[in-house]
Amino acid sequence: MSDYIIETRNLTKKYGNQASVSELNIHVRKGRIYGLLGRNGAGKTTTMRMLLGLTVPTSGEVRIFGNPIQGNEKKILPRIGSLIESPGFYPNLTATENLKIFAKLRGLDNENYIKRALELVNLPYRDKKLFSQYSLGMKQRLAIALAVMHDPAVLILDEPINGLDPIGIAEMRSFIRELCDVKGKTILISSHILSEISLLADDIGIIDHGKLLEEESLAELEQKNRHYIHFTVSDSRQAAHLLETVFQTRTFKIRDKNNIQLMEMNLPVASITRCFVENGLEVSEAHLCEETLEDYFKKVTGGEGIA
């Protein structure tokens, strides 16, 4: 059996001639949070819909718990909780009444399931407020409650922080983290907000124009982040020569006539600056630079960035 809880193999969805998702291969490991990151329209929702069998793939395969989803829906789907796109509930019913309908269909006759799910997302049990009177944030919380109500092993959450206020986002983040760390859930979460994914996910998949561009753990990605010291000097060639001869390093990059980037972080900036000045160079700028995840994603996605 595969090590992955969720796995796609060359998953493709075409609408007419246009590929919404193309040859996608994602791998979600057990007990980890996988963040599917991509801009709006990148194919995140289509991918998630295919994972849940809501959309039939044009080609390729989805495997969950080691089995193909197609033909095994009855076995696999009850072990998954999901939130896809906007929260869908009956507006004329209260939160409890809404959850009751779905709980019964899932065979959960005990109302404690509903009570516990609502408590988890800080919504009142047996409240008289109708779903139509809920704010977007409350609706989103209710959708999360529905996703976790039956205590699934896997959660597939499409943009779960949509509509939440900053405090709600932080709460949701720690709630999702807790589900993974304490309860051992495997979570696939999609977002177009880079900061959210970087704060939450253990593994990241970057999707753009329906294609998976990168799939790595956050730790690996962070290791790839470049740190360097940027100097703005009167002559970058002379500065390069000094770095080679005095500091015995070749890990630098001349950007232009006045700018040079030193990749080696162990060298003392103050000594380098003093050396440059003593050798007749004018140093107008010297600072530590870090290529952020966003810069990295911009690079990966061809310069368009994420959010």
Place this chain on the structure above:
Amino acid sequence: MLNLIAGEFAKLKRKKIVPFIVLLSLLFPLLVVYSSKMGMGNDTSVEFLKGRFDLSYTMMLGYGLVFLEPCLLGILASMLFFMERDNDTFKNLCVIPVTTSRLIAAKLSAVLIYGIFYTLCNFTFMTFFTWILNAGIIYDIGFKLAFSFIFGIGITIATLPVIVFIIYFNKSYLISTLLSFFYAILNWSVLSIVEINLSLVKIINLFPTLCLMNWSSKKMLDRMADRHLLPEAYLLFPSDIWAFVVLGITLVLSLLLMLNFYKKWTR
């Protein structure tokens, strides 16, 4: 399946259609019994008074149920079928998983139960008003109650074509309501045309609603105290087999089409 059907009823909570159904099933029998009472005259014979009760009952079936109930059930069906589309809840059901065919079966079961409920309410209130207004002698209750039950099933099946159109057009509630009324008007129009030109009598029983109406009339006639029908009227009555075949074809064809259309727009 029972949970699915119960869910369909739960989804209608706080919707005005349910009190509307009860209100209509209360008002229409009142109207029918009142008009029957108005035409009573001075005859107080048992046969005549039984005949008045039969008249109220047949008027209830003929006008209240044959023409009004398909409208009502059409509106109810549009609410039930559009609910998942309008509230984006279909995905929540699919991931349980609930299949389209089971969902359709649950929705139609709910429509059927409401259909029977409405029919029985009509009968109950009609009997009650007959007693209150002293508009005839109440008799043969068991048969009429059982027949109302069967009629409720029949009229729900006869309403299925309009539900097929509602799903096919997949438009607003207004369009669905108009479609339901159009279906009722169509039945009326066919009936009117046949009344003018009796040579067309054979086509009338191809229409499920009219076929059911005529079949019911035939069944009722055997039980009625008062039998004053023109000989031409007997031409209208379909055989039992014909009625079952027409309703059977309506049921099967409608279910297949519904499944096809509903799957198409929920895909």
